[in-house]
Amino acid sequence: MDKVNGKTKFNLIDVLVIITVLVIVAAVIFFVITRGMTNANVKKYSISYTVKITPVSEDNLKLIRVGDTVLDSATAQTLGKIISIKTEKVINITGAYETDEAGNKVAVAGEYENLYVLFVTISGECVVDEHDIASVAGNRILVGAPLYFADGNYASTVYCTDFTIEGGR
């Protein structure tokens, strides 16, 4: 800055510096916004995927129903709708063992009276990235991947056990 008659005034260099800073700020804002927009423009596919919920007590079985909308409990975004539920009892190791037909010793499995494993199949929409990896509401849908399941009645961390993407991708 220059001093003219004792007053501080802008000079050409100050203007150039201010313009440069404004351009940098604008570029950063543009980069952040367009990165978000890129995701919004990605093509969506139908996906059905199964998650394993365990253990669920007998009293809570009725809280998870076909037709329920499932949300990601961490972000409240929709993961899809429940289209089927398969129920099995949770097993335990009894401490006994038996010998199978091949001569292998195998631990004998028992069942808990009131604890269940639920295999819940959810139908929703996914996006597929450049590596052919599907995600629903920002969650990767892969066998073994965790999801934060919440259907308005019951919440749990669950794991994906299977998935099918429209068109067999």
Place this chain on the structure above:
Amino acid sequence: MARNKPVEKSRFNVFDILIILIVVACITALVLRLYVFNGVALNKKTEVSFSVNNIMQSTAEEMLKSVQNGTNLYLTSNNEVIGYVTDIKAERSTVFVEDENGNQIEVFHPTNWNIVGTAVLYGTEGDLGFYVNGTTRAEINSVVYVYTTRVQFEMTLTSISAPSDRN
């Protein structure tokens, strides 16, 4: 008599130069970070053996079907390729029970399976050994969280070979 105002030309002063230098340094640093030093150079590789323990039979079958020699492994935390699988097979999980004499014996688990395999992982070499992706120190029994295009799993490292240069 009219007096002319003193006219002073725009001139650089030391603060202008400082501001320009700072702005240029910031832009240079940003460009270097984005396009040149974008992450740690993973210039080493190592071959590891790994296991994925106590998984459902259907998950083990899915892994055998979809993970093959050459399948890329992505790091769960940053989605970068950190290596590839070279071999994979499934084994039944085991548990310990007591036999009729009260001795502990190892028998097969009725439902669970383990996956065992080998993989090449990329990383860096430091004073304390090999670092997968430059961040996770590779040690026996350490866990690396990875995924492929079909499955996500926790690799427990069971052996680690000496690092070599990545070609």
